[in-house]
Amino acid sequence: xxxxxxxxxxxxxxxxxxxxxxxxxxxxxxxxxxxxxxxxxxxxxxxxxxxxxxxxxxxxxxxxxxxxxxxxxxxxxxxxxxxxxxxxxxxxxxxxxxxxxxxxxxxxxxxxxxxxxxxxxxxxxxxxxxxxxxxxxxxxxxxxxxxxxxxxxxxxxxxxxxxxxxxxxxxxxxxxxxxxxxxxxxxxxxxxxxxxxxxxxxxxxxxxxxxxxxxxxxxxxxxxxxxxxxxxxxxxxxxxxxxxxxxxxxxxxxxxxxxxxxxxxxxxxxxxxxxxxxxxxxxxxxxxxxxxxxxxxxxxxxxxxxxxxxxxxxxxxxxxxxxxxxxxxxxxxxxxxxxxxxxxxxxxxxxxxxxxxxxxxxxxxxxxxxxxxxxxxxxxxxxxxxxxxxxxxxxxxxxxxxxxxxxxxxxxxxxxxxxxxxxxxxxxxxxxxxxxxxxxxxxxxxxxxxxxxxxxxxxxxxxxxxxxxxxxxxxxxxxxxxxxxxxxxxxxxxxxxxxxx
Amino acid sequence: xxxxxxxxxxxxxxxxxxxxxxxxxxxxxxxxxxxxxxxxxxxxxxxxxxxxxxxxxxxxxxxxxxxxxxxxxxxxxxxxxxxxxxxxxxxxxxxxxxxxxxxxxxxxxxxxxxxxxxxxxxxxxxxxxxxxxxxxxxxxxxxxxxxxxxxxxxxxxxxxxxxxxxxxxxxxxxxxxxxxxxxxxxxxxxxxxxxxxxxxxxxxxxxxxxxxxxxxxxxxxxxxxxxxxxxxxxxxxxxxxxxxxxxxxxxxxxxxxxxxxxxxxxxxxxxxxxxxxxxxxxxxxxxxxxxxxxxxxxxxxxxxxxxxxxxxxxxxxxxxxxxxxxxxxxxxxxxxxxxxxxxxxxxxxxxxxxxxxxxxxxxxxxxxxxxxxxxxxxxxxxxxx
Numbered sequence: 102x103x104x105x106x107x108x109x110x111x112x113x114x115x116x117x118x119x120x121x122x123x124x125x126x127x128x129x130x131x132x133x134x135x136x137x138x139x140x141x142x143x144x145x146x147x148x149x150x151x152x153x154x155x156x157x158x159x160x161x162x163x164x165x166x167x168x169x170x171x172x173x174x175x176x177x178x179x180x181x182x183x184x185x186x187x188x189x190x191x192x193x194x195x196x197x198x199x200x201x202x203x204x205x206x207x208x209x210x211x212x213x214x215x216x217x218x219x220x221x222x223x224x225x226x227x228x229x230x231x232x233x234x235x236x237x238x239x240x241x242x243x244x245x246x247x248x249x250x251x252x253x254x255x256x257x258x259x260x261x262x263x264x265x266x267x268x269x270x271x272x273x274x275x276x277x278x279x280x281x282x283x284x285x286x287x288x289x290x291x292x293x294x295x296x297x298x299x300x301x302x303x304x305x306x307x308x309x310x311x312x313x314x315x316x317x318x319x320x321x322x323x324x325x326x327x328x329x330x331x332x333x334x335x336x337x338x339x340x341x342x343x344x345x346x347x348x349x350x351x352x353x354x355x356x357x358x359x360x361x362x363x364x365x366x367x368x369x370x371x372x373x374x375x376x377x378x379x380x381x382x383x384x385x386x387x388x389x390x391x392x393x394x395x396x397x398x399x400x401x402x403x404x405x406x407x408x409x410x411x412x413x414x415x416x417x418x419x420x421x422x423x424x425x426x427x428x429x430x431x432x433x434x435x436x437x438x439x440x441x442x443x444x445x446x447x448x449x450x451x452x453x454x455x456x457x458x459x460x461x462x463x464x465x466x467x468x469x470x471x472x473x474x475x476x477x478x479x480x481x482x483x484x485x486x487x488x489x490x491x492x493x494x495x496x497x498x499x500x501x502x503x504x505x506x507x508x509x510x511x512x513x514x515x516x517x518x519x520x521x522x523x524x525x526x527x528x529x530x531x532x533x534x535x536x537x538x539x540x541x542x543x544x545x546x547x548x549x550x551x552x553x554x555x556x557x558x559x560x561x562x563x564x565x566x567x568x569x570x571x572x573x574x575x576x577x578x579x580x581x582x583x584x585x586x587x588x589x590x591x592x593x594x595x596x597x598x599x600x601x602x
Numbered sequence: 603x604x605x606x607x608x609x610x611x612x613x614x615x616x617x618x619x620x621x622x623x624x625x626x627x628x629x630x631x632x633x634x635x636x637x638x639x640x641x642x643x644x645x646x647x648x649x650x651x652x653x654x655x656x657x658x659x660x661x662x663x664x665x666x667x668x669x670x671x672x673x674x675x676x677x678x679x680x681x682x683x684x685x686x687x688x689x690x691x692x693x694x695x696x697x698x699x700x701x702x703x704x705x706x707x708x709x710x711x712x713x714x715x716x717x718x719x720x721x722x723x724x725x726x727x728x729x730x731x732x733x734x735x736x737x738x739x740x741x742x743x744x745x746x747x748x749x750x751x752x753x754x755x756x757x758x759x760x761x762x763x764x765x766x767x768x769x770x771x772x773x774x775x776x777x778x779x780x781x782x783x784x785x786x787x788x789x790x791x792x793x794x795x796x797x798x799x800x801x802x803x804x805x806x807x808x809x810x811x812x813x814x815x816x817x818x819x820x821x822x823x824x825x826x827x828x829x830x831x832x833x834x835x836x837x838x839x840x841x842x843x844x845x846x847x848x849x850x851x852x853x854x855x856x857x858x859x860x861x862x863x864x865x866x867x868x869x870x871x872x873x874x875x876x877x878x879x880x881x882x883x884x885x886x887x888x889x890x891x892x893x894x895x896x897x898x899x900x901x902x903x904x905x906x907x908x909x910x911x912x913x914x915x916x917x918x919x920x921x922x923x924x925x926x927x928x929x930x931x932x933x934x935x936x937x938x939x940x941x942x943x944x945x946x947x948x949x950x951x952x953x954x955x956x957x958x959x960x961x962x963x964x965x966x967x968x969x970x971x972x973x974x975x976x977x978x979x980x981x982x983x984x985x986x987x
Contacts, residue, residue: 114617114787115629144628151617151625153786189618248644291786292615304784322644496668498893516893517665517859518886581634585665585672 116151138287143260150187163284169410170373233457244443248322252444281392310385321357361433369436389418421452470566476599479561545569616788619825662829662858685714699900732931792825861890903927917947
């Protein structure tokens with residue numbers, strides 16, 4: 102993933118984990134620029150921003166300071182900084198979901214308050230700035246098993262992230278007449294310690310410029326036995342990696358780029374070009390030019406053209422739908438000689454043409470199913486498990502049946518004290534199957550379960566299936582609960598009746 | 603200086619505990635998602651384990667142990683015979699205190715080529731848990747803590763020293779851990795505060811309840827979902843007659859499923875004269891402990907022994923469980939607990955046997971001299987003379 106789970110420290114608080122940074126021209130209005138940063142990979146529907154972190158997107162003016170093997174980009178102060186901070190949860194009435202508010206500090210010190218997940222966002226009175234923060238579908242596409250360089254399905258399919266977006270009037274904020282090339286980074290920094298000296302800044306938790314500086318370059322899994330430098334990298338000051346450490350990082354990036362170049366068995370980068378590429382990469386910021394078009398294909402074009410010794414043609418940057426991994430791998434492995442394509446071509450959902458440009462979060466119908474083959478005839482197994490209020494599951498401590506037949510309710514108390522309520526929707530004694538709905542106890546809506554016993558040779562086969570819409574806790578919490586219930590229940594039948602093939 | 607201001611000056615502000623608990627749940631789901639997509643993916647199972655461990659430790663969700671067993675089972679089916687699977691199986695076995703089994707899986711993982719650093723790290727954890735190779739464990743812990751200075755390494759050393767009743771150094775290490783902490787997750791901070799509460803409330807020769815209460819309260823303030831800290835805080839409230847405070851602290855933790863919450867609530871209800879409520883909580887606690895013992899006997903033997911020797915009113919069972927715990931990890935604390943239960947059960951032979959066992963194993967270490975068992979030894983010797 103772009104910068105997901107990229108160092109030991111960020112595993113502690115996933116809300117501090119920056120995943121991606123974006124910079125592109127607004128699809129709605131070419132006079133406006135959009136910057137966005139995402140945190141907290143694959144969060145559930147209730148994920149919340151940390152109230153102890155300052156999340157910033159920082160922009161500096163940049164210029165091309167060298168071409169070809171002398172390729173170099175230089176950045177200059179002052180910085181244009183957008184900082185997002187978030188409050189603790191606000192509890193309203195018991196039947197209402199808690200809300201979170203946040204504040205974006207804009208360049209010049211102006212602040213803008215907003216409500217998290219309000220997709221209209223908030224705007225300054227003059228309309229120059231507009232911000233959004235909330236849960237969105239993760240636009241990142243990683244369709245590779247990176248260690249083995251093998252095509253795969255999108256590993257982030259159906260994932261969500263917490264997203265911060267700021268859109269602004271390009272001319273008024275960036276003053277492109279003074280130079281239209283910019284470099285951006287995003288960072289997460291803890292709030293200062295109370296009573297701390299002003300000069301004693303808290304150490305940075307995470308930062309990101311271009312995608313995959315950490316997970317693919319610094320921690321290239323192809324470099325066996327190499328130390329993990331990601332944590333050290335994350336603690337450096339963006340735009341100002343100290344000379345003493347620069348050599349350490351530069352050596353690693355060179356080694357890593359050389360390794361990537363040979364992944365297809367062909368050397369496409371000369372030593373000089375590779376060293377120049379490493380130098381460019383070490384200045385890790387997302388380059389974008391507001392005077393030129395940003396497209397889904399323009400990511401890294403500024404760097405590539407400069408390394409090739411010619412003027413760049415596009416706005417570079419990174420759009421929501423840019424397939425940055427394939428663009429990056431194509432550059433590193435073949436130097437654009439041949440396109441390198443992963444096992445999928447698009448993320449779960451494409452970006453949108455309207456603010457906030459990142460798609461709604463994912464809530465797809467999910468299925469969990471498990472089957473076991475038993476050494477007992479179907480009737481014998483059905484006699485045990487075919488009663489809707491039957492007591493046979495080892496994770497169920499108590500069961501009460503209210504009513505009879507279709508429409509009856511079973512109230513299950515699990516051995517760890519949780520209560521689950523389910524309603525019988527249909528039963529077919531001849532087919533040895535019943536269907537039920539979950540009423541309470543499993544954090545899912547539209548939950549339908551089916552239990553069926555079928556003949557299987559001299560024995561039988563039990564299939565247990567559930568379909569549901571993750572509701573509030575996200576797919577995996579629910580999946581885990583259901584999977585554990587199914588697996589444990591079916592395994593107990595194996596002990597009771599014996600398993601067959 | 604209050605504990606609160608002490609803490610504020612000892613670490614950076616951390617993420618609000620309610621937010622962190624919600625986000626831990628999200629992170630836990632994330633790790634399962636990655637695992638289900640590709641169980642063999644590097645690190646996928648380890649991250650699930652880490653999140654489930656945090657969930658068990660800081661949310662008191664005992665079903666986390668069932669989920670990690672499911673994880674190990676699933677991995678054994680999808681990636682059987684790999685070093686990684688054996689390592690995960692070892693971690694799961696260790697998490698549910700099946701230390702002998704964990705060692706077998708560890709040996710297997712080493713044979714299959716698991717990274718020696720990981721094997722060594724887990725071996726050290728297991729050795730510390732069951733007090734094997736104690737001198738070597740202490741040396742290694744000191745070396746690691748000095749080298750890394752990381753919070754988890756400092757706390758691991760502090761916890762060992764606290765068990766060895768070197769409370770001054772343990773306190774100093776815990777405070778150093780807080781001071782060095784530079785992240786925003788409240789879990790490590792709450793953990794250190796809890797450890798400091800246990801140190802001052804239970805392990806020092808003369809417990810200092812007020813100090814312990816402050817640390818437990820800080821742990822709960824930092825992380826309201828921290829069930830274990832709530833239980834310990836409620837115990838102190840109850841001991842000092844603040845039963846309504848104890849009830850409030852425990853009531854919001856009922857949903858965790860931890861039977862200890864129901865047990866302590868039963869005690870509080872009983873002291874308030876609400877016998878029907880007390881009985882209902884007691885029944886729920888008994889059912890909860892029995893269910894847990896059925897699935898994870900070694901992990902809950904000591905807590906259940908405590909329950910049955912007290913409000914659970916079954917001292918025979920308490921002694922059996924305490925002996926199970928001693929057999930699994932014969933630490934000084936386990937032996938002290940078993941001995942105390944044997945005495946209260948009126949089983950002089952068992953008490954004598956346990957005392958002899960403790961003396962045989964631990965009389966050579968300094969901690970034994972600070973143990974209540976040391977005085978008994980002196981008393982016995984005096985009686986014999």
